[in-house]
Amino acid sequence: MKILVCVSKTPDTTSKVAFTDGNTKFDEAGVQWIINPYDEWYSLVRAIELKEKDASVVIHMVTVGGADTEPIIRKALALGGDEAIRVNSDSTDSYYIAAQIAEIAKQGGYDLIFTGKETLDYNGSSIGGMVAELTDAPYISLATKFDLEGTTATVTREIEGGEEVAEVALPAVVSCQKGMAEQRIPNMRGIMAARTKPLKVTEPVAADALTAIVNFELPPAKAGVKLVDAENVEELVRLLHEEAKAI
Amino acid sequence: MSVLVFIDHADGHVKKSSLEALTYGAKVAAQLGTSAEGLLLGTVTEDLAALGKYGVTKIHQAANEALNNLDTQVYAAAIAEAVTASGATVIIFSHTPTGKAVAARVSAKLKAGLVTGACALPDTSNGFVVKKGVFSGKAFANVSINTAVKIISLNPNSYMTVAGEGTAAVAPLAISAGAAKVKVTAVNKVSGDVPLTEADIVVSGGRGLKGPENWGILLDLAKVLGAATACSRPVGDAHWRPHHEHVGQTGVQVAPNLYIAVGISGAIQHLAGVNRSKIIVVINKDPEAPFFKAADYGIVGDAFEVLPKLTEAIKKMKASA
Numbered sequence: 001m002k003i004l005v006c007v008s009k010t011p012d013t014t015s016k017v018a019f020t021d022g023n024t025k026f027d028e029a030g031v032q033w034i035i036n037p038y039d040e041w042y043s044l045v046r047a048i049e050l051k052e053k054d055a056s057v058v059i060h061m062v063t064v065g066g067a068d069t070e071p072i073i074r075k076a077l078a079l080g081g082d083e084a085i086r087v088n089s090d091s092t093d094s095y096y097i098a099a100q101i102a103e104i105a106k107q108g109g110y111d112l113i114f115t116g117k118e119t120l121d122y123n124g125s126s127i128g129g130m131v132a133e134l135t136d137a138p139y140i141s142l143a144t145k146f147d148l149e150g151t152t153a154t155v156t157r158e159i160e161g162g163e164e165v166a167e168v169a170l171p172a173v174v175s176c177q178k179g180m181a182e183q184r185i186p187n188m189r190g191i192m193a194a195r196t197k198p199l200k201v202t203e204p205v206a207a208d209a210l211t212a213i214v215n216f217e218l219p220p221a222k223a224g225v226k227l228v229d230a231e232n233v234e235e236l237v238r239l240l241h242e243e244a245k246a247i
Numbered sequence: 248m249s250v251l252v253f254i255d256h257a258d259g260h261v262k263k264s265s266l267e268a269l270t271y272g273a274k275v276a277a278q279l280g281t282s283a284e285g286l287l288l289g290t291v292t293e294d295l296a297a298l299g300k301y302g303v304t305k306i307h308q309a310a311n312e313a314l315n316n317l318d319t320q321v322y323a324a325a326i327a328e329a330v331t332a333s334g335a336t337v338i339i340f341s342h343t344p345t346g347k348a349v350a351a352r353v354s355a356k357l358k359a360g361l362v363t364g365a366c367a368l369p370d371t372s373n374g375f376v377v378k379k380g381v382f383s384g385k386a387f388a389n390v391s392i393n394t395a396v397k398i399i400s401l402n403p404n405s406y407m408t409v410a411g412e413g414t415a416a417v418a419p420l421a422i423s424a425g426a427a428k429v430k431v432t433a434v435n436k437v438s439g440d441v442p443l444t445e446a447d448i449v450v451s452g453g454r455g456l457k458g459p460e461n462w463g464i465l466l467d468l469a470k471v472l473g474a475a476t477a478c479s480r481p482v483g484d485a486h487w488r489p490h491h492e493h494v495g496q497t498g499v500q501v502a503p504n505l506y507i508a509v510g511i512s513g514a515i516q517h518l519a520g521v522n523r524s525k526i527i528v529v530i531n532k533d534p535e536a537p538f539f540k541a542a543d544y545g546i547v548g549d550a551f552e553v554l555p556k557l558t559e560a561i562k563k564m565k566a567s568a
């Protein structure tokens with residue numbers, strides 16, 4: 001059983017979001033980078049749990065990014081997993097990134113591919129579906145629970161207003177979110193082991209970028225809060241009804 | 248050239264988010280000087296011709312019961328056939344669980360550029376540029392799609408449904424898609440509740456409510472407002488509320504007309520999931536709570552005193568309206 005876990009780096013959740021170069025570039029000054037939480041807490045940890053149950057499971061991670069992603073990959077390796085592959089390319093186009101991952105997936109012959117449900121920076125939530133299409137595999141998105149019985153996976157996924165349980169025979173692609181596993185902190189042994197785990201760098205294959213970011217905008221600032229006295233909730237109701245027309 | 252809108256449905260009914268997508272698709276078509284059509288995979292009990300009032304001229308329906316369950320491979324193949332049959336150059340999805348899963352697949356299949364989570368009409372004055380939320384609601388990006396066929400998934404609650412006059416022609420669509428590989432074995436719906444991402448009003452509670460036994464006052468408020476309920480991450484983590492209610496950067500992102508936050512401090516990760524709400528009301532006993540900076544209206548006070556009074560006052564207002 002071979003699992004490929006897709007990981008990406010994303011700014012720390014407390015980062016100030018600002019832009020440079022005429023609002024065309026994210027301002028990286030002072031930004032701390034983390035592993036995208038959906039990739040780390042949910043897909044990677046769930047893969048590690050599967051390996052803990054069955055030692056024959058092999059976990060590879062893949063990231064599409066420049067050399068600056070390596071500290072993040074080492075951190076991911078410190079949590080667990082056997083080796084990492086970095087496709088040496090910077091891109092913000094989902095299709096281009098998915099094409100790179102699909103290429104790694106085809107070469108590695110994986111039974112299972114995990115992605116996070118989305119990244120916290122570009123919020124695309126499309127890599128999983130695209131990789132599934134490019135590798136002609138079934139896709140289950142927004143998984144909150146994943147169990148394996150032989151080569152059949154039972155997956156609980158979010159649907160609007162509830163959840164659905166589905167079965168699929170591997171190989172398959174699954175996007176993961178809260179519920180799949182609990183966050184873990186790497187321990188000293190993991191951190192030491194990660195230093196010597198293989199981190200292979202490969203060059204990208206030719207693929208088209210189908211979209212391009214023109215520029216960024218910040219949301220307009222709020223006008224400021226109107227405070228209502230706690231003894232006068234009727235006034236809040238009046239404002240919400242007459243002024244905001246929200247109730 | 249035309250615009251094709253994917254119509255999602257559940258329990259025999261077209262989803263509200265799809266009505267928004269139809270309205271949006273009709274607007275995009277008008278902008279491009281063409282017509283909008285809908286595509287429905289599966290069966291519904293309502294009259295599809297009536298969807299013409301949202302501005303679509305034709306609905307393609309593959310009325311195959313097996314399509315009532317989502318298998319993205321089957322869906323993507325069917326949609327690709329419909330795109331060829333209708334000659335569509337723009338495809339619209341809702342950015343909902345189904346839409347997210349299918350749009351990405353169709354994008355890769357057709358090699359058609361995709362922008363997910365769009366929040367405004369495309370700018371077609373120079374190319375085709377779509378605005379979407381990025382950095383979990385902290386910013387927007389304008390993204391140009393550079394392929395002949397373009398795909399947009401529209402954020403729920405970001406485009407208001409407009410119903411006018413008109414009926415749509417309903418055309419059966421024969422598709423040759425194969426058997427589903429994903430087998431749905433159970434569906435668990437939280438019955439009676441308003442789905443969080445579709446809700447007009449969301450009432451959300453944080454650690455300030457102290458424990459799950461205190462949620463009654465929040466549920467009462469939600470009930471008089473017909474609102475969905477949500478919570479902050481620690482509340483979900485502590486299992487005071489089900490984890491699908493957790494909103495924020497690492498939870499569900501919502502954009503209702505009205506978001507009422509009770510006993511939530513307003514951490515940056517929480518705000519990231521709710522700052523697209525049109526109106527934010529904060530009830531917190533600490534006047535220094537950061538949430539007040541992101542709010543439109545606020546009450547500095549104890550939730551245990553304020554909520555019951557607020558619920559009563561709304562009841563009164565509704566009774567007299």
Ligand SMILES: Cc1cc2nc3c(=O)[nH]c(=O)nc-3n(C[C@H](O)[C@H](O)[C@H](O)COP(=O)(O)OP(=O)(O)OC[C@H]3O[C@@H](n4cnc5c(N)ncnc54)[C@H](O)[C@@H]3O)c2cc1C
Nearest residue numbers: 453454455479480495496497510511512516517532533550
């Ligand atoms: C990587 C990362 C991701 C995260 N993602 C999320 C996320 O997606 N969503 C999220 O919500 N959080 C997230 N967090 C956690 C976030 O940083 C905050 O810790 C969390 O939002 C705080 O929840 P809270 O406001 O309910 O609790 P607290 O911060 O403890 O605030 C409780 C509030 O209640 C008020 N209060 C107390 N008693 C009363 C009363 N009787 N009446 C009225 N008010 C009262 C207090 O004044 C206080 O402001 C994340 C954190 C990290 C590090």
